[in-house]
Amino acid sequence: xxxxxxxxxxxxxxxxxxxxxxxxxxxxxxxxxxxxxxxxxxxxxxxxxxxxxxxxxxxxxxxxxxxxxxxxxxxxxxxxxxxxxxxxxxxxxxxxxxxxxxxxxxxxxxxxxxx
Numbered sequence: 001x002x003x004x005x006x007x008x009x010x011x012x013x014x015x016x017x018x019x020x021x022x023x024x025x026x027x028x029x030x031x032x033x034x035x036x037x038x039x040x041x042x043x044x045x046x047x048x049x050x051x052x053x054x055x056x057x058x059x060x061x062x063x064x065x066x067x068x069x070x071x072x073x074x075x076x077x078x079x080x081x082x083x084x085x086x087x088x089x090x091x092x093x094x095x096x097x098x099x100x101x102x103x104x105x106x107x108x109x110x111x112x113x114x115x
Contacts, residue, residue, distance in 0.1 A: 064088035
């Protein structure tokens, strides 16, 4: 029974190593994406005077995702990150209020033509 248990543990750690390698690649791609979000947000902030609400939410979710990968890779969590778990929900911003675009007014509708 002990040999069987050791074999299962060995297979388990080998599978874990494969997942860690895959998530290390995903980490590199997500890191580049986060850098792009930072630059876009900076440009948006300089142009409009306030950060973009969509980029705030996505940047926060992406940051949480990177933290989940780090926790999995360092054995602080056995839960694999997205796509095996739900995508992180963005938290409310604690910095500047986002730039809000007012909804466009609908043009006045003409009534049906009168004959």
